[in-house]
Amino acid sequence: MAKERTYKTTGIVIRKTKLGEADRILTFFTPDYGKIQGFAKSVRKTNSKLSGHLELLTYSSLTLTKGRGIDTVIGSQNIDSFLSIKNDLYRISYALYMAELIEHFATDEEANPELFDLYLGCMKELGRTPYPLYLLRYFEVNLLTNTGFRPEMDQCVICQTEITRSNHGGFSPSAGGMLCSNCRDHSHYYGYPLSWRTCQLIKDLQKYSWEELENEPPDSSILNETEMLLKRYITFTLEKEVKSYAWLNHLRLLADVK
Ligand SMILES: [Zn+2]
Numbered sequence: 001m002a003k004e005r006t007y008k009t010t011g012i013v014i015r016k017t018k019l020g021e022a023d024r025i026l027t028f029f030t031p032d033y034g035k036i037q038g039f040a041k042s043v044r045k046t047n048s049k050l051s052g053h054l055e056l057l058t059y060s061s062l063t064l065t066k067g068r069g070i071d072t073v074i075g076s077q078n079i080d081s082f083l084s085i086k087n088d089l090y091r092i093s094y095a096l097y098m099a100e101l102i103e104h105f106a107t108d109e110e111a112n113p114e115l116f117d118l119y120l121g122c123m124k125e126l127g128r129t130p131y132p133l134y135l136l137r138y139f140e141v142n143l144l145t146n147t148g149f150r151p152e153m154d155q156c157v158i159c160q161t162e163i164t165r166s167n168h169g170g171f172s173p174s175a176g177g178m179l180c181s182n183c184r185d186h187s188h189y190y191g192y193p194l195s196w197r198t199c200q201l202i203k204d205l206q207k208y209s210w211e212e213l214e215n216e217p218p219d220s221s222i223l224n225e226t227e228m229l230l231k232r233y234i235t236f237t238l239e240k241e242v243k244s245y246a247w248l249n250h251l252r253l254l255a256d257v258k
Pocket residue numbers: 156157158159160161179180181182183184
C-alpha cells in the first residue's frame with residue numbers, strides 16, 4: 001500500500017530507541033505497511049500529547065507524515081495497552097521475545113496482515129491463557145510458516161519418505177526439517193534427536209488453531225523439547241541468537257530456585 005503524505009494506520013510498538021533529551025525513534029508493526037519506523041518528537045516530556053499512547057508493547061491508532069528519511073508520528077490513540085501482560089514480569093518477558101521475533105522476521109514497509117493478525121491474536125491470548133509457554137511455541141511455528149521458513153515435519157527433507165514413528169531420524173535445522181533414519185545415517189546433515197511426540201506436537205502446531213490446541217496442553221517434557229528444537233531452528237534461520245530469550249530464560253531459572 002503506497003503511503004499518502006499524511007497517513008493513518010494502527011500498530012504495535014515493538015521497539016523504542018531514545019534520541020536526544022526527549023525524542024524517540026519507534027518501530028511499529030502494522031497491518032497496512034508491515035514494519036515501519038516513526039520519529040516521535042518530545043514524547044518523553046510529561047506534557048506530550050503522544051506520551052502514554054506510544055509505550056512499548058502498546059497497540060495504538062497512528063497518524064504519521066512522510067519525511068525525507070523517517071516518518072513522523074503526529075497523532076496516536078491507545079487501542080489496547082495489554083495491561084494483563086504488563087502486570088506480570090514473566091508475561092512481559094514472553095511479549096518482548098515475541099516482539100523481537102517480529103522485528104527479525106517481518107519485512108520493512110511491506111503489508112503482511114496475516115502475520116499482524118497472528119501477532120495481535122497472540123498478544124491478546126498472552127494476557128489470558130494459563131499456558132503462555134505453549135502459546136509461544138504456537139506463535140513461533142506459525143511465524144515460521146508465514147515468513148517462508150516452515151520446517152518440513154511430514155516427510156524426510158532428503159528422500160521425501162513419509163516420516164513415521166518407526167523411521168524418524170531427527171530434526172536438521174540446516175536441511176529445514178525432519179530426516180528419516182536412513183538419511184540421518186547416510187547424509188552429511190546432522191539430525192538432532194527428538195521424541196515422536198515432539199514431532200507430532202510441531203505438526204499439530206502447524207495444523208490447528210490456538211483455540212483447538214489450548215484444550216489439550218502437552219506435558220512439560222514435550223513442551224521443553226519443542227522449545228529447544230525451535231530455538232535451534234530459529235537461531236540457525238536468523239544466523240544469530242534472539243537476545244530477549246536469554247532474559248526470559250534467566251527469569252524462569254530464578255522462579256525454579258524459589
Ligand atoms: Zn530420508
